[in-house]
Amino acid sequence: MTSGDYIYIWQAPEWPNWRYDLAALAGPLAEVSRAQGLLLGRLADVGMALRDQASLSALTEDVVKTCEIEGEQLNVESVRSSIARRLGVDIGALAPVDRHVEGVVEMVLDATANCNTPVSRERLFGWHAALFPTGYSGLTKIQVGGWRDDAAGPMQVVSGPVGRQRVHFEAPPVERIEAEMSRFLDWLNAESGEPPVIKAGLAHLWLVTLHPFDDGNGRIARAVGDLLLARADGSPQRFYSLSAQIQRERKAYYDILERTQKGTLDVTAWLAWFLDVLHRAVDQAQHTLDAVLAKARFWQRFAGTPMNARQVKLLNRLLDGFEGKLTTSKWATMAKCSPDTALRDISELLAHGALRKSSAGGRSTSYELNEPLVDD
Numbered sequence: 579m580t581s582g583d584y585i586y587i588w589q590a591p592e593w594p595n596w597r598y599d600l601a602a603l604a605g606p607l608a609e610v611s612r613a614q615g616l617l618l619g620r621l622a623d624v625g626m627a628l629r630d631q632a633s634l635s636a637l638t639e640d641v642v643k644t645c646e647i648e649g650e651q652l653n654v655e656s657v658r659s660s661i662a663r664r665l666g667v668d669i670g671a672l673a674p675v676d677r678h679v680e681g682v683v684e685m686v687l688d689a690t691a692n693c694n695t696p697v698s699r700e701r702l703f704g705w706h707a708a709l710f711p712t713g714y715s716g717l718t719k720i721q722v723g724g725w726r727d728d729a730a731g732p733m734q735v736v737s738g739p740v741g742r743q744r745v746h747f748e749a750p751p752v753e754r755i756e757a758e759m760s761r762f763l764d765w766l767n768a769e770s771g772e773p774p775v776i777k778a779g780l781a782h783l784w785l786v787t788l789h790p791f792d793d794g795n796g797r798i799a800r801a802v803g804d805l806l807l808a809r810a811d812g813s814p815q816r817f818y819s820l821s822a823q824i825q826r827e828r829k830a831y832y833d834i835l836e837r838t839q840k841g842t843l844d845v846t847a848w849l850a851w852f853l854d855v856l857h858r859a860v861d862q863a864q865h866t867l868d869a870v871l872a873k874a875r876f877w878q879r880f881a882g883t884p885m886n887a888r889q890v891k892l893l894n895r896l897l898d899g900f901e902g903k904l905t906t907s908k909w910a911t912m913a914k915c916s917p918d919t920a921l922r923d924i925s926e927l928l929a930h931g932a933l934r935k936s937s938a939g940g941r942s943t944s945y946e947l948n949e950p951l952v953d954d
């Protein structure tokens with residue numbers, strides 16, 4: 579125990595008077611804003627249609643990855659379609675959406691598109707209800723659209739098999755939640771004086787520490803983080819995904835969170851980690867933008883080549899980063915056609931130079947995009 583007379587940070591007498599060493603964070607803060615500047619500068623040059631596509635990619639990643647942290651696999655096409663429909667971005671054919679996907683998309687888009695609208699408890703309850711449209715989390719009925727009630731005992735974050743569980747964190751008792759959340763929301767909505775990205779880091783930590791809901795606390799805290807980052811950028815349009823980066827670095831995230839929640843009110847180390855992960859999220863967005871530009875260039879190259887709907891669809895899947903080997907039989911499954919038709923589709927694309935045989939070995943022939951080797 580680093581903190582003396584208490585175990586968890588919310589038990590500290592000075593809670594929630596956060597402290598941090600701004601001088602120590604000045605370097606990372608400057609680096610994040612430099613990376614953001616580079617990204618936005620590049621985006622300024624690409625035109626509105628590609629900017630919309632880049633934002634669609636970032637938001638799709640955000641929604642898919644924030645749910646992966648929870649261990650849920652959302653259908654990427656369904657998420658992309660749901661977001662495209664709401665943003666009015668043209669992506670050709672729209673995939674059917676499922677109710678669950680719609681809920682998460684609704685929350686993330688509300689958080690970012692309406693980033694300047696104050697966050698009230700009712701708004702958070704709306705997000706929570708959107709995340710749990712059936713009122714159940716798995717097989718357990720939960721309090722939806724309201725704070726947790728601790729009916730089954732104190733709210734704990736645990737891991738490990740039943741009987742040998744390890745408690746990582748225990749949240750404040752339910753009696754404190756209403757007052758604690760009021761104080762948190764007052765701070766969130768006020769001009770509180772911190773640099774905006776520091777505020778995003780504090781808000782995330784503060785909310786997951788209060789853990790006010792039965793479930794969905796991580797996803798809602800990440801959405802509040804997205805909202806503050808959108809405010810910080812002065813733009814509701816998102817081009818990078820902090821949630822996706824946190825998912826990539828999940829182990830480190832849990833570690834630093836646990837240490838911080840058992841530490842003192844000096845949260846400089848947490849904020850330094852948060853700024854670093856944000857920096858890496860912005861860097862990652864450069865790759866997303868590369869992919870969007872590569873896709874645009876690809877279609878420019880083949881603008882005059884006749885293709886059927888299956889070919890366009892499957893090429894787009896490849897351009898969006900299809901993982902795995904594309905064989906004739908996989909093509910047939912994905913395009914819902916016969917193997918003969920798949921082979922004919924593929925042969926045509928080989929002849930046009932849009933596809934090439936994959937050089938990676940394997941028992942059956944697979945195909946990949948025939949992209950130019952040199953990237954300008």
Ligand SMILES: Nc1ncnc2c1ncn2[C@@H]1O[C@H](COP(=O)(O)OP(=O)(O)OP(=O)(O)O)[C@@H](O)[C@H]1O
Nearest residue numbers: 647648735746747786793794795796797832835836
């Ligand atoms: N070892 C840990 N120590 C401290 N906090 C943790 C730890 N593991 C998880 N947490 C926090 O608890 C959150 C999970 O809470 P909850 O299950 O209510 O949210 P969720 O949105 O359903 O889940 P997830 O964040 O996994 O998607 C995590 O996002 C993290 O913020």
